Amino acid sequence: MQSDSNPAITIRRLIDGYQVSQAIHVAATLGIADLLAKGSRTADALAADTGTHAPTLYRLLRALASVEILREGNGRTFELAPLGQQLRADTAGSMAGWAAFIGSPGYWQAWGGLLHSVRTGENAFQHVHGADVWSYRASRPEESALFDRAMTALSRQASAALLAACDFGRFRTVVDVGGGTGALLAAVLTAHPGLQGILFDQPHVVAAAGAFMQRAGVSDRARIVGGSFFDEVPEGADAYVLRSVVHDWDDVDGVRILATVRKAMAADGCVLLVERVIAPPNEGRDAKFSDLNMLVAPGGRERTREEFEALLGPAGLRVAAVIDAGAFGVIEAVTR
Ligand SMILES: C[S@@+](CC[C@H](N)C(=O)[O-])C[C@H]1O[C@@H](n2cnc3c(N)ncnc32)[C@H](O)[C@@H]1O
Incomplete structure (x- = not known):
């Protein structure tokens, strides 16, 4: 991952972290990593396989290459970088299911309720959707399957x-x-x-x-x-x-x-x-953000x-x- 010692740039990247999250989610939903499993492909070929708009898919792919998930070569070709390998469905420890779930609309909208949770202590998902996660999923088989896969x-x-x-x-x-x-x-x-x-x-x-x-x-x-x-x-x-x-x-x-x-x-x-x-204080980022995820969802x-x-x-x-x-x-x- 590119780093920069300028705190203004570092904080800007943290603030904009949701953009990276959603870009990974879209790539995972389209199965881009699986399509690159056997080697590099052009953005046009990937667009044909995923039924997407080729010039726009190219913009997504080059953004993912800028954060070292893909690698961009000549002629708008792309291959998987080591991080991108983790998005293949068939690798040990694959994160494809998690990426597909975490940016899905219902979940994404619930995170938009974090401020409500912090102000009130209430559950954001319930506030946004009018139902708890379990009854929401029980009546939406596709979303339930997405969660189970994650x-x-x-x-x-x-x-x-x-x-x-x-x-x-x-x-x-x-x-x-x-x-x-x-x-x-x-x-x-x-x-x-x-x-x-x-x-x-x-x-x-x-x-x-x-x-x-x-x-x-x-x-x-x-x-x-x-x-x-x-x-x-x-x-x-x-x-x-x-x-x-x-x-x-x-x-x-x-x-x-x-x-x-x-x-x-x-x-x-x-x-x-x-x-x-x-x-203890100042340590353990994964658990402390997972705690916010539990608060929200x-x-x-x-x-x-x-x-x-x-x-x-x-x-x-x-x-x-x-x-x-x-x-x-x-x-x-x-x-x-
Ligand atoms: C966060 S998931 C963890 C699933 C699994 N243990 C894992 O580690 O992958 C929580 C699980 O609790 C289940 N669950 C929620 N409410 C339940 C209930 N009332 N009775 C039984 N299981 C329930 C969900 O269906 C879901 O599979």
């Missing part, structure tokens, strides 16, 4: 670090609570052939999970259950993973979810919260270690360990 992308990226940091071999049955379409559970079951798994999420989300588990070759060890974690979750397992779930909720609902899990788990069981942990928050302890206590759980898993922490909790 979550799958993030889950895949987190899986390797989680498996390296956490010994899943000690468990008999793992329930992935709010596990989306099953990317994380599939990775855990693949790494541990002796393990049984249960994927639990909203019925319309897990509807797509059977085929996913089949493709991953773990369907004989993965049970799929639809429901709401405010009512009940599958009983009797010795590990309950919740990745990026409690950060969607405020403390009242967070305690409700954890209490449901606590009620269901085996006496010797544990809960593994896979979440960003808020760092689902209405939740990222938490410090102490805030996780305060959330777990009323649910009858206590922190046994906090394990570093790269961008995330694993907060391992057991019954009191």
Whole structure:
């Protein structure tokens, strides 16, 4: 990324960051990185393949080359730079799904309500759309699929670090609570052939999970259950993973979810919260901006270690360990 020591230029680039975000979103939505996977192409050829206006697509591509996502060669040709490779659908840790989701109109509009959130403490998404994210998506299958694809992308990226940091071999049955379409559970079951798994999420989300588990070759060890974690979750397992779930909720609902899990788990069981942990002042940009994302969209928050302890206590759980898993922490909790 180009840097400049002039603070006026640096702040201007930060202010205009939304333009880069939207440009990446458009390129991801058009599948530009996949079209460049085999090598360089001209802007005209890419426009023909994407059904876009060639001179305008060229303007988008050269802007992306200026921030080192693409590289522009002679004759309006473009190839992927290392950052752009991350936008291919087929790379490990692909961010294509996340980029397609994050700039989509409904989500984008909700971020326009950040000022409202800061003034009132209220959820911007609800303010802008008149519905919470979950009911909004439940009635819009395309947007729901876009979100699930984004979550799958993030889950895949987190899986390797989680498996390296956490010994899943000690468990008999793992329930992935709010596990989306099953990317994380599939990775855990693949790494541990002796393990049984249960994927639990909203019925319309897990509807797509059977085929996913089949493709991953773990369907004989993965049970799929639809429901709401405010009512009940599958009983009797010795590990309950919740990745990026409690950060969607405020403390009242967070305690409700954890209490449901606590009620269901085996006496010797544990809960593994896979979440960003808020760092001390001036550190940890990713968690602190993710916290704003939680404020704006689902209405939740990222938490410090102490805030996780305060959330777990009323649910009858206590922190046994906090394990570093790269961008995330694993907060391992057991019954009191
Ligand atoms: C931020 S996503 C994380 C998904 C997945 N754990 C991951 O890491 O990719 C939160 C998940 O919670 C699920 N969820 C939301 N409300 C739910 C409810 N009441 N009961 C069960 N799952 C719910 C959503 O469908 C979504 O899959």
